[in-house]
Every structure is written in structure tokens, then in C-alpha cells.
Amino acid sequence: MREERLLSIRELSKDFGGLRALDRVSLGAEEGKITAVIGPNGAGKTTLINAISRVFKCDGGEILFDNKQIGKLQAHDITGVGIARTFQVVRLFKQLTVLENVMIGSHSRMKTGIFQVLCRTGLARSEEENAQKDGMDALRFVGLEDKAGNLAGTLAYGQQRLVELARALASKPRLLLLDEPAAGLNPREVDMLFNLFERIREQRITIVLVEHNMGLVMSCADMVVVLAQGRTIAEGSPKEIGNNPTVIKAYLGKGWVYDRS
């Protein structure tokens, strides 16, 4: 059966020793939409992101991206396929400048070989210029173009998160995997993130968003998947999930009120 969704995860399982982190998880993300993955800590959300971004091999199931199996790819192949990600705890290259960090996002799109680069052929130089231009565009998108020359490690935490996002965008992905991008951000910064998501959606980039910030999730997600203890316990629109008693019991809490504002 031809898969309509851009990303399709079928019966995915992952064990860490005796711990079953993912237990036959199945979910999908439609192209151009924002799919949120929520759930308590230890539910397997980051494991899911790691699995899709091929940080490790899974023990069962399959991952389909654009109708192709990607479960056997190596980590460095995923940007070439069109998948980019950010991390739960910011992982920037601290001793490099902000622009250099973002330019690494373009790495897999630069095809020139060693000798061309060393001899500074026209092709190599134009590729480098393009990477720089794309990097500055990505920085402009997140509003940090004036920080391009600063060392990444010197930026404020919220800004570092944005640089990570710019780095992911520089690879011109079709799918963005975002692991708790709002963690550690103040409300104003979360608002900014929301606006960025809308602009990303306008470019038809698909987002899979792991998040604890329910305000952000409920206001921007098209689809919400709930994980708990390595299994999917619910899937649906934000409104459906917000009113789902199983979800409220497992994660949202009795004090939860669904209010899409």
C-alpha cells in the first residue's frame, strides 16, 4: 500500500539492554503539517527522534520517508535525504562562530571534492559562497544575522537554540525533527518560536515536534501523538487529545483545561 504521509513509522521497537524504550510504535507525519509528540518523561520521545535520525539501529519495525526505507541509513546520510534535527540540550559547536555552525548545516549539499577545494576552483568557490549565503539567510530567518561572527558558545541559551534551528534549516530539509525546542525559553521567546513555526510551515517544511510546552503544542500542532512508556496511547487533533481522559490521566493532569488561545 503506497504511503501517503511523508514520514511513516511502523511497529518501531528499540531496546536498551533490558529496557524497552519503544514498543511497536506506529505514527505518521503529513507533509507540510506540524505533528507534535507529547508524553511523560521516559516515554520514548527522544528515542523516537534518535531512531528517525539514525543515531542508532532499531530492533524492529520500519521507518519510511517519502516512501523509501531509511531504517538502514547511517546518521550522516539523513541530511542528504532531507531530514534535519535539533537536540533536547543544545549541541552547538561552541568554538566555531555562529555562521560556521550554520554553514555546517549545508555540508551535505556541498559536493566538491578535496582537490577542487584545495585548488579553489570556480565551482568550489561558488559552493562556499552559496553556503555562506544560505547560512546568512537562515540566520536572518531566525533574526540572528548580526551575531554571525560571534563564537557560538558566547550566545545566550535562547539564542543558541535559534542557531541550532538555523543550522537545521540551512540543510534545506523536507522534515524537521525538533526535540523540545521551547525548553528553557521564556514566554516571549516561545511566542517567537511559534511565529517561526508558522513561517516554516509556509515553506511546506514538515515538522515533528517533541514538546512539553502544551501552550505551544496546542496552538500550532495539526496532529498530536501521545507516547507513554514506549507506546502510542492516543493520536488525534489537539482538541481531541486535550479532551482525551486517558491522556489527561497519563500526562496532562487533572488540572488541565483545553483552551486553544
Add this chain to the structure above:
Amino acid sequence: MRSTKPTTILIIVLLVVVATLPLFGKYVTYLSHLIGIAIILALGINIFWGLCGQIQFGAAGFYAVGAYACALLQAKLGWHVAYALPAAVLASLLIGLVTAPALLRLKIHTLALGTMAFALVVYYWLETTASVTGGEEGLRVLAAYVSGYRLGPVFYYYLITLFVILGFIVAERFKRCKIGRAWMAIREDEGCAAVMGINVGRYKLLAFLICCGYLGLGGALFAQQSGWITPMSFGIFYNVTIIFPVIVGGLGSNWGCILGGVVMTLLPQVLSGMQQYQVLVYGFLLAGLMFAPKGLASLLEEGTRKLWRTFSVVAHTGDKTEDRQHCGEN
């Protein structure tokens, strides 16, 4: 740096000195051989360790491979140095290729031990396989001739200088392109670099082989320069001292390799009268790195920046704010 008259004059003076150095005497020429080779070695190690962040405690091993490969081809097979030299570099690359699968899967501490183990294996093989390598006595490297002219110290001065310049340009080009960025990404965060699209294994191998190449070249040049090579020059402690120029100059900086090469070669000469204080001075030097962890190159950079700032303030006092030029970073 901004191109102004004082800088251009300085550069011209330096170029003249470099071009005419052999005129300053045999001892100066001899020292410049050592400095040049130290810089070449440092540039290679800087690529693997400074840029790519992989510890290299076995550099003397590849250095020895280059030296002995060249010497053996000349002494036992009668090859001319013009062929023996590139062949020696190739030999170093081949040995690098053979050891890479074992070494490059190691990280940090185990990599340090692994590379050192390699160097030890080379050293002991050199010492014990007397039939091939001459054992403790070593190998004699006879002078080569081209059209009747003897290739002596002056020739090797220019050859070494040429390799230093080429080696520096290549190292700088690597640093400022996507390859250098990829290496530095691996240095900073290997796992993240992989997910960003960098084939970590392949880039590590590239850095490793380039380092082997530089080390092999340095070794071959050393064999010509010294005329007689013994395993003593490639002993275990040399693996430690061989990296001093890079560390003192600043890991990651190619200019630092030049500074470090000069300083660490001249230092023992300066201290030769005070043998017992040598270790003490080295100790202080390394302890001093606490104050300048990025090495001499960073001090120099800061120094020139502060100088420029002071110079600009003095030169531009009285300017209107709009006219004041932005004296930026290098």
C-alpha cells in the same frame, strides 16, 4: 591584518631575510633546517589534533617511517633523493592507511595510547632489525648530486622553506573550507557532526592521512639534513616533544605552528649551556600555557589587536565620529 605601510615593510624585510638566510652562516642555516622541519611536522599534527581534535601521541612513528623509508631507498636501492623523497611520503601514507582501522576507532585516552603503541612498535623494530635498518648504529644518508652539483645545506634550506610555504598554504586552505569546518565540528561534537551530514570516519581518515603525509615528508627531509639517522631520534620521549610546537603555538592555529616551531627549536639552543635547567624551563613553559591556553598564536593575535586599537585611537583622535574608521577584528 590591515595592509599599511609598516606592515608591508615588515613583510618585505622578512621575505628578504628568508630569501638570503644561508648568507648568515652555517649555524643559522642548520638551525633553519631544524625550524623548517619542526614547522612541517607541527602543521601536520595540527591538522589531525588541532583541527580534527584527535590526539596524536605517535607522531615520531610516522616521522621515523618517512626518514627510514627515504634513507633505505637511497642507501640500499640506490634511488636518487628526488624519487626517494616522494616515495617516503607515500610509505608514511601507506602505513597510515594500514594502521587507521585500528587507531581511528579509538577516542581520547585510548587513542593516545594506541598512537603511542604504534610509535613504540616502530621504534623497537628499527632498533632490533639491524640487518635492514642498521639497528642502533643507524643508517648513513649520503649526499645526492644533480648534474654534478652536490645538494648541500643551502639547497636543502630552500627546499625545506618551499615545503614550509606550500605546507602552510595547504593547511590554511583546508582550515578555511568545508573540510576544515567538518574537522572542527568532529572535534567539538562528533555525534552531532554525524547527524549534520559529516561522514566522521572518512573525515578522520583524511585528517590522519594528511598528518602522516606531513610527518613522512618531515622525516625524509630530516634524513637528508642530518646525514645519519638512528632510532634514538625517534624514541618514546620524542613523541612528546614533537608535539610541543603545536601546543605552544596554539592547537588549531597554523601561524601558531610557525611560532611554535621557531620557539621550540631555538629554546634548546639557547639553553644548551644549562643542561640541568632544561627540564625546568620546559616545565615552566607548559605551566605557562595555563595563562595562554590557546598558545602563542592567541597571545600574538591579542597583542596585535591591542596594538592596532591603541594605534587607531592615537591616530584617530580628533576625527569626527562619522569619519572614524571601524578598526575591526582580523
